[in-house]
Amino acid sequence: GAVVSQHPSRVICKSGTSVKIECRSLDFQATTMFWYRQFPKQSLMLMATSNEGSKATYEQGVEKDKFLINHASLTLSTLTVTSAHPEDSSFYICSAKGQGSSPLHFGNGTRLTVT
Amino acid sequence: KQEVTQIPAALSVPEGENLVLNCSFTDSAIYNLQWFRQDPGKGLTSLLLIQSSQREQTSGRLNASLDKSSGRSTLYIAASQPGDSATYLCAVSKETSGSRLTFGEGTQLTVNP
Numbered sequence: 342g343a344v345v346s347q348h349p350s351r352v353i354c355k356s357g358t359s360v361k362i363e364c365r366s367l368d369f370q371a372t373t374m375f376w377y378r379q380f381p382k383q384s385l386m387l388m389a390t391s392n393e394g395s396k397a398t399y400e401q402g403v404e405k406d407k408f409l410i411n412h413a414s415l416t417l418s419t420l421t422v423t424s425a426h427p428e429d430s431s432f433y434i435c436s437a438k439g440q441g442s443s444p445l446h447f448g449n450g451t452r453l454t455v456t
Numbered sequence: 457k458q459e460v461t462q463i464p465a466a467l468s469v470p471e472g473e474n475l476v477l478n479c480s481f482t483d484s485a486i487y488n489l490q491w492f493r494q495d496p497g498k499g500l501t502s503l504l505l506i507q508s509s510q511r512e513q514t515s516g517r518l519n520a521s522l523d524k525s526s527g528r529s530t531l532y533i534a535a536s537q538p539g540d541s542a543t544y545l546c547a548v549s550k551e552t553s554g555s556r557l558t559f560g561e562g563t564q565l566t567v568n569p
Contacts (some may be wrong), residue, residue: 347499373555384460384545384559385500434499438555445555447492449499 344368345437347448354425355456362420362451364435370415371437376408379432379450391418425455458483462546462560469536470568477531477563479546484527487552491520491531492545494562500545504531536567 344367354360364374373392377385389405391397391412399405409421418437422429434450459482469475479489488507492500504513504520506529512521519532533540543564547557 345499375555375557382561384561385547385557387556387558390556432497436500436555444502444505445557447500447502450497452497 345371345435345446345448347435347451349451350449351452351454353454353456356426357424359421359423360425360453362422362433362435362453364418364420364437364448366416366437366439366446369437369439369443371418372415372440373438374412374418375436375438375445376410376418376420377434377436379434381432385434388420422453425453427455429453430455458486458548458550458558460546460548460558460560462544462563464563465561466564466566468566468568471536471538473536473567474532474534475536475565477533477544477546477565479529479531479560481527481529481548481558483550484524485550486524486548487550489520489522489529489546489548490557491518491529492547494543494545496543503544533565536565538567538569540567541565 346365348363376388379385388403389397389399391410397410412418435448438445461480463478490505491503506513506522517534522529543562545562546560
């Protein structure tokens with residue numbers, strides 16, 4: 342079946358550095374991808390929606406200059422956390438969807454720790 | 457703004473027990489509702505999807521019901537097994553694409569052998 346691959350699964354970085362997380366659809370064309378953030382014992386919160394070839398739409402309260410999203414192809418979206426701070430430490434999950442009524446598929450998430 | 461609440465936050469049961477997880481949402485104008493399973497440190501696995509026009513969906517030992525007018529859904533798990541231990545998330549979507557989701561905080565289920 343359809344698979345969404347997210348990489349890396351875990352990353353530790355120092356404050357002030359940038360981290361890039363990749364989300365790939367392996368056997369379907371993902372016209373839309375979604376990025377979520379999940380803090381411990383809390384729900385998934387939608388950060389942004391990205392459509393291939395266009396700018397991402399960010400949810401209220403999410404800094405677009407801090408969380409850069411690029412959806413340059415139908416199989417790849419990237420989330421770059423710029424100038425990371427310890428409070429950015431979280432679990433980031435992407436999901437991807439093809440055209441029409443095709444189902445939504447989730448990646449396995451990336452655990453980001455900023456020291 | 458849509459808010460999704462799940463009760464209980466955590467549940468521990470002995471193996472073999474039948475159990476019910478609850479989900480409520482504040483805005484009944486939804487397109488669909490989904491139940492997901494999340495294992496620790498992992499992504500989400502879709503369990504059941506109920507369209508707003510449907511009342512329930514079944515898959516194996518799982519049965520999900522939807523009462524859209526009252527803003528409630530339940531996930532029934534029959535004959536629970538230790539492998540069912542995970543966090544169960546409820547999510548609703550207002551959009552016809554069904555993909556922009558609002559999640560509850562989940563119910564952490566532990567099934568003891």
